[in-house]
Amino acid sequence: AQSVWGYDSDNGPERWHENYPLAKGDKQSPIEINSKDVQHDSSLAPWHASYDPGAAKTILNNGRTCRVVFDDTFDRSVLRGGPLTGTYRLRQLHLHWGSSDDHGSEHVIDGVKYAAELHMVHWNPKHGNFAGALKQPDGVAVVGIFLKVGKTPKPEMKRILEEIDNIKTKGKEAPFQHFDPSILFPKSRDYWTYHGSFTTPPCEECITWILLREPIEVSSDQMAKLRSLSKNGENEPVNPLVDNWRPPQPVKGRVVKASFK
Ligand SMILES: Cc1ccc(O)c(S)c1
Ligand SMILES: [Zn+2]
Numbered sequence: 641a642q643s644v645w646g647y648d649s650d651n652g653p654e655r656w657h658e659n660y661p662l663a664k665g666d667k668q669s670p671i672e673i674n675s676k677d678v679q680h681d682s683s684l685a686p687w688h689a690s691y692d693p694g695a696a697k698t699i700l701n702n703g704r705t706c707r708v709v710f711d712d713t714f715d716r717s718v719l720r721g722g723p724l725t726g727t728y729r730l731r732q733l734h735l736h737w738g739s740s741d742d743h744g745s746e747h748v749i750d751g752v753k754y755a756a757e758l759h760m761v762h763w764n765p766k767h768g769n770f771a772g773a774l775k776q777p778d779g780v781a782v783v784g785i786f787l788k789v790g791k792t793p794k795p796e797m798k799r800i801l802e803e804i805d806n807i808k809t810k811g812k813e814a815p816f817q818h819f820d821p822s823i824l825f826p827k828s829r830d831y832w833t834y835h836g837s838f839t840t841p842p843c844e845e846c847i848t849w850i851l852l853r854e855p856i857e858v859s860s861d862q863m864a865k866l867r868s869l870s871k872n873g874e875n876e877p878v879n880p881l882v883d884n885w886r887p888p889q890p891v892k893g894r895v896v897k898a899s900f901k
Contacts (some may be wrong), residue, residue, distance in 0.1 A: 669836030670746035687722030703810035711767035728762035790857035826854035
């Protein structure tokens with residue numbers, strides 16, 4: 641039997657479709673965004689997040705990413721507006737990153753790869769629960785934020801990075817409370833939006849992507865901290881958790897809309 645999916649040569653993105661047929665669908669993510677093909681949509685409303693810091697629960701290393709989990713048992717931390725109809729509940733946030741500062745993001749903008757990409761995953765409670773939302777084209781909304789290595793690192797990333805030492809190996813989890821993830825947003829609310837999928841198996845095509853145009857800045861040391869996470873469990877051979885990004889997928893005629901000119 642094929643080993644569990646991952647990002648290595650024997651179980652990576654080129655082979656996911658063997659166990660997860662959706663990976664070869666027509667609305668897969670990530671994609672390359674070329675500004676010349678983007679359509680400005682003046683009818684796109686601004687998006688709004690209202691998050692309760694008390695909803696943050698834990699931070700964990702699942703061997704594939706670093707994930708912060710939130711209480712989504714009621715409309716406690718929600719996203720609305722933008723391309724969305726109704727309110728979507730924040731469930732978790734996680735990151736994808738590279739083995740060096742010059743790559744790591746999943747979406748690529750005009751040929752630019754950022755060092756990392758942060759995903760804030762929200763789901764539409766009209767579909768009952770998260771599992772039900774995965775089966776709907778309007779089930780999930782993910783806000784994507786690009787991380788760029790620069791000279792004025794965002795102090796708000798410190799909270800997440802300070803916890804890394806407590807979740808070094810796969811399966812490690814630590815309490816992560818009193819955290820409002822909206823502090824991670826850049827100044828500008830400009831965004832691109834298109835319909836796509838999870839960038840990890842089973843790659844369900846249930847996502848309205850809201851990708852923020854303005855990256856947030858992190859330091860090279862902060863990126864090194866993220867790369868100090870391990871894929872392996874405790875007492876197993878060290879296997880650095882890096883390059884957990886899926887390459888761009890076929891656009892297949894989809895149009896990316898921009899909230900800005
Ligand atoms: C729910 C979920 C899990 C992992 C992911 O990379 C994404 S994009 C979404
Ligand atoms: Zn993701």
